[in-house]
Amino acid sequence: xxxxxxxxxxxxxxxxxxxMTSKQDLLKKFDCIIKTVNQKSQxxxxxxxxxxxxxxxxxxxxxxxxxxTRLFTELEDWWAYELTLSYDGIYLFCNHYNFHGLAPxxxxxxxxxxxxxxxxxxSELLTVEQYAEQYGVESVTVRQWIRRGKIRTATxxxxxxxxPILTEPPTRGYSPASYxxxxxxTELPKSCEFLVAYDKVLILQIPxxxxxYQLFFSTTDNIEIKKCIQVTEAEKEKLELFLIAHPxxxxxxxxxxxx
Numbered sequence: 001x002x003x004x005x006x007x008x009x010x011x012x013x014x015x016x017x018x019x020m021t022s023k024q025d026l027l028k029k030f031d032c033i034i035k036t037v038n039q040k041s042q043x044x045x046x047x048x049x050x051x052x053x054x055x056x057x058x059x060x061x062x063x064x065x066x067x068x069t070r071l072f073t074e075l076e077d078w079w080a081y082e083l084t085l086s087y088d089g090i091y092l093f094c095n096h097y098n099f100h101g102l103a104p105x106x107x108x109x110x111x112x113x114x115x116x117x118x119x120x121x122x123s124e125l126l127t128v129e130q131y132a133e134q135y136g137v138e139s140v141t142v143r144q145w146i147r148r149g150k151i152r153t154a155t156x157x158x159x160x161x162x163x164p165i166l167t168e169p170p171t172r173g174y175s176p177a178s179y180x181x182x183x184x185x186t187e188l189p190k191s192c193e194f195l196v197a198y199d200k201v202l203i204l205q206i207p208x209x210x211x212x213y214q215l216f217f218s219t220t221d222n223i224e225i226k227k228c229i230q231v232t233e234a235e236k237e238k239l240e241l242f243l244i245a246h247p248x249x250x251x252x253x254x255x256x257x258x259x
Contacts, residue, residue, distance in 0.1 A: 011099065012077045015108060019080035023071050026081050026092075030066075033083065034059055047168060054123065054165055055085070061121045062090050069119050078110075081118075087153045087166045087253055089122040125155065125162035135169050145170055149240035152177055152251040156244075174210075177203040178252040179243045180220070192242055198226065201243065203236060215239070 020026050037059065041052040075081070075094070082093040096114040103109040128146075132139045145151045146161055150170035154161045181199035188195055195201075198217040206212040213236040217227040231239070243249045 011102075011108060015078065015080075015097070015099070015110075018108075020082070021075045021080050023073055026066075026071070026083070029083060030063070033085065037085075051166065051168055058085070058090055058121055058123060065119055065121055066092070071118070087123070087251075088155075088164045089120055091120045092118045094118050124165040126165055128161050128163070131163045131167075137169070146244065147241055148237050149177065149244065152179075152240070152244055153253065154244055156247075174205045176205070177201075177240065179203075179249050180252055181246075182248045182250065185246065185248060189242070192239065194227070203240065206230070 015021075020029055037052070037055055041047075041049070041055075044052075069092075071081075078097045078099055080095055080097070082095055084091045084093065094116045095112045097110040098113045100109040100111070126134065128139050128142045132142045142151070142163075143161070146154045151163060151167060153167045154163050156162075179201045181195075184199070185195055195217075197219075199220050200218045202216040202218075204214045204216070206214060211233040213231050213233065215229050215231060215236070219226065244251065
């Protein structure tokens with residue numbers, strides 16, 4: 001679909017109002033993030049004071065690294081900065097969007113087709129033993145949490161696990177899980193070969209059957225569900241452990257995503 005120069009300029013201006021397209025926008029947004037985190041630390045009952053202490057330490061490091069990073073004063077059309085504060089650190093992205101027009105709700109219909117990490121401030125990684133000591137549990141308990149998909153932020157280095165310091169112990173009950181692949185997965189075990197066609201997985205527990213789960217598979221470029229299967233708890237745990245351990249798969253749990 002082609003647009004007139006005047007209409008394209010109008011959409012471009014709308015895009016700039018809703019995204020960070022300059023260094024000044026980025027600095028303003030970071031100030032907003034600090035205020036948001038401070039507010040959350042007072043109201044959030046899910047996370048401990050120690051958790052927010054670590055978050056604030058990360059936020060202190062980020063401006064120092066930002067100052068030493070050369071950025072564009074103003075980005076070209078359809079490019080934008082994006083800040084993400086996740087369990088494994090703070091990331092600054094520079095993204096390009098492919099604009100298709102207006103969606104039915106009059107919002108811009110666009111897809112991010114290029115994403116570049118400009119800088120990151122990583123959170124500390126703990127060994128299983130360090131994590132167990134920090135929370136007063138046995139190492140075997142932590143390994144069991146990982147095996148059962150209770151700790152989804154763990155990263156595997158060889159045969160050893162590392163856990164981001166921002167990861168808190170699991171609570172009772174099951175929480176839905178979402179995983180994304182950074183690129184097509186290869187060398188998959190036979191039981192997971194079907195994953196080559198997808199890069200997003202959503203896992204939900206069936207309310208009427210606590211030990212049964214639904215797995216929804218889709219792709220980043222098309223959020224429509226392409227495959228849905230029902231599995232047992234043991235099958236779910238086996239697949240989820242594979243996803244957690246895979247270096248090209250990321251657990252989708254951004255603490256704060258600031259577009």
